[in-house]
Amino acid sequence: MPKTMFQKVWEQHEVTAETADTPAVLFIDLHLIHEVTTPQAFDVLRERGLSVRRRDLTLATMDHSTPTRTEQVFGGVPITSTAAGRQVQQLERNCAAAGIELLDMHSDLRGIVHLIGPELGLTRPGRTIVCGDSHTSTHGAFGALAFGIGTTEVGHVFATQCILQRKPKTFAINVNQKLRPGVTAKDLVLAIIGQIGVEGGTGHVLEYRGEGIRALTMEERMTVCNMSIEAGARAGMIAPDETTFSYLSDRPRSPSGADWERAMERWRALPTDPGASFDREHTLDAATLEPMISYGTHPGMVIPVTGTVPNRRGDPVFDKALAYMGFTAGEALRDRPVNVVFIGSCTNGRLGDLRGAAQLLRGRKIAGNVRMLVVPGSQQVKAAAEAEGLDRIFLDAGAEWRESGCSMCIGMNGDTVARGEYSVSTSNRNFEGRQGAGARTLLASPLTAAASAIRGRVTDPRELL
Amino acid sequence: MDKIGTIRSRTVVLPASNIDTDQIIPARFLTTTTRIGLGKQLFADWRYAPDGAAKSDFVLNQPAAAGCQVLVAGRNFGCGSSREHAPWALLDYGIRAVISTEIADIFRNNSLKNGLLPIVVDETTSAWLIGHPGNEVEIDLASATLRLPSGINVSFPIDPFARYCLLNGVDELGFLLQQQERIAAYEARHRDS
Numbered sequence: 001m002p003k004t005m006f007q008k009v010w011e012q013h014e015v016t017a018e019t020a021d022t023p024a025v026l027f028i029d030l031h032l033i034h035e036v037t038t039p040q041a042f043d044v045l046r047e048r049g050l051s052v053r054r055r056d057l058t059l060a061t062m063d064h065s066t067p068t069r070t071e072q073v074f075g076g077v078p079i080t081s082t083a084a085g086r087q088v089q090q091l092e093r094n095c096a097a098a099g100i101e102l103l104d105m106h107s108d109l110r111g112i113v114h115l116i117g118p119e120l121g122l123t124r125p126g127r128t129i130v131c132g133d134s135h136t137s138t139h140g141a142f143g144a145l146a147f148g149i150g151t152t153e154v155g156h157v158f159a160t161q162c163i164l165q166r167k168p169k170t171f172a173i174n175v176n177q178k179l180r181p182g183v184t185a186k187d188l189v190l191a192i193i194g195q196i197g198v199e200g201g202t203g204h205v206l207e208y209r210g211e212g213i214r215a216l217t218m219e220e221r222m223t224v225c226n227m228s229i230e231a232g233a234r235a236g237m238i239a240p241d242e243t244t245f246s247y248l249s250d251r252p253r254s255p256s257g258a259d260w261e262r263a264m265e266r267w268r269a270l271p272t273d274p275g276a277s278f279d280r281e282h283t284l285d286a287a288t289l290e291p292m293i294s295y296g297t298h299p300g301m302v303i304p305v306t307g308t309v310p311n312r313r314g315d316p317v318f319d320k321a322l323a324y325m326g327f328t329a330g331e332a333l334r335d336r337p338v339n340v341v342f343i344g345s346c347t348n349g350r351l352g353d354l355r356g357a358a359q360l361l362r363g364r365k366i367a368g369n370v371r372m373l374v375v376p377g378s379q380q381v382k383a384a385a386e387a388e389g390l391d392r393i394f395l396d397a398g399a400e401w402r403e404s405g406c407s408m409c410i411g412m413n414g415d416t417v418a419r420g421e422y423s424v425s426t427s428n429r430n431f432e433g434r435q436g437a438g439a440r441t442l443l444a445s446p447l448t449a450a451a452s453a454i455r456g457r458v459t460d461p462r463e464l465l
Numbered sequence: 466m467d468k469i470g471t472i473r474s475r476t477v478v479l480p481a482s483n484i485d486t487d488q489i490i491p492a493r494f495l496t497t498t499t500r501i502g503l504g505k506q507l508f509a510d511w512r513y514a515p516d517g518a519a520k521s522d523f524v525l526n527q528p529a530a531a532g533c534q535v536l537v538a539g540r541n542f543g544c545g546s547s548r549e550h551a552p553w554a555l556l557d558y559g560i561r562a563v564i565s566t567e568i569a570d571i572f573r574n575n576s577l578k579n580g581l582l583p584i585v586v587d588e589t590t591s592a593w594l595i596g597h598p599g600n601e602v603e604i605d606l607a608s609a610t611l612r613l614p615s616g617i618n619v620s621f622p623i624d625p626f627a628r629y630c631l632l633n634g635v636d637e638l639g640f641l642l643q644q645q646e647r648i649a650a651y652e653a654r655h656r657d658s
Binding site (some may be wrong): 015016020021022023025026035037039040043044048050053054064083084086087090132133134148149150151152153155156159160161162164165166168198199202203229230233234298300317318320358410412419429431432433434437438 | 480481482483485486488491493495496497498499500510515539540543544545546547548549567569570571574578579603624625626629637638640641642644645647648651652654655
């Protein structure tokens, strides 16, 4: 019987299959951890006298509550918030005691947890990957089954390298044709969320398929899978192909020699079999899409940047969202003044994202009313960007160039947007207060963000390309 | 974990749909390294003005909300971030069950592991509950039923394994630890993946 890619990966990792009475016991190939969602899990291990079963399959980094100002990262200046400092120190102690590899503040390999797995070659097709972070769905771009878990489950994986799971349903997202110039993977995934809704994927694993997906680079595929959770999905996956294998071939911890050949054999068998059926399907045409921007307080509230805010008379939740944003139904967002532009995050903090923004900013200045932060997703992205002079382009344009981290996507480290300010952000969530209490977030692509920084107003990047 | 049997309580209602975990507990409070005492930060930006004063128009600040253990909310409650601080904050505040027409996957999993009941009901039941805040309901976990003031019993879906663990005060880690021989056998079969 033909199988979906999800079914194959799931079955290959069943230690114990699920029954009516008990969930499946699923083996985890890679457990990524960070400072925010692990302290309480390490406490449980200690309380119960347990140890980390597979430290060789566990990798730690620090990203959420860490500073991004160079002088704070490398200058010996303590982390501003004592609570954040305590959290970082606790991760250092916990990893040292458990023997877990930690990419710490001084590591060249440190970065947002969802960038380092792929960069190192640890994120691979067919693997099961978990992390106490909902954007773990990012890793599905390689044909891995990757999903976010809570802290209790982090403890389960520490102790047993396994997790208890009910089998989710499958949902094919068929993307016909290719994106047009100026329209990016971010616009594609925002459009998908707008179409299926922020709860459209609940209980399902998405598989993104079709010509529009095959044409994407690995970085672009990661942007798409990253936001699967914003559609409520358990995970998002893309079948591995030559693009995937080429990306993995020169990663430092990818398999090599005979191991690479054996891995390739397994990876080539992963894609969904012809004739396999999905529980649900949704189809869209990438060539019809335009640059997208969010206007409300969840990632499903999106319109083309050239569009107008919709009207849903009599929906109090919708009206509350517009009131928070300071928008009115029927108004165009284009030319709306912008206070802050943020380029970065696990959604759009990769080299290709920075190149895209730099292409627009080269030889231009950002508007005087705009504060712009460019935060590479990892130290490796930062080094690669500096090697090709992107940092100079951003600095010359008037933007700030920072060390890597989650930064203004979640605002835990002091990088925040002030109350009432408008932020065009390449991050993944426009929830109330996400970028700081009272902050108003407009989600967009790096191109739209850079164009809006230049004009100081919400701008269609195609006008500047 | 304490055993859960029956919960009898008046309801407190937040009718908004898509209440995300950033609203339940904002990210700036996630620098904590413990799981206790988060109730005071529950819905912080909805409960308190920027100067820290309680907002009198927010439902949790009204006298009727005192002692309510059942939260009724709009569709897709708990979406967004995987932070387990969300159920920790709700439980610390005193909420023991959340009722909605849809509850986000990660939040539901996290809730079940901490003894917070995620209860999914049909549109009609939800609409009635949202329209009638403060009524007393009874939740019986053993029979997976929600008893409305009218006497009508509404059954709700709950994973049988999670129900067993909650009814008996058993934690899921104990079950996983019993699987160690099978896990070792799996590891032996998959040395090179």
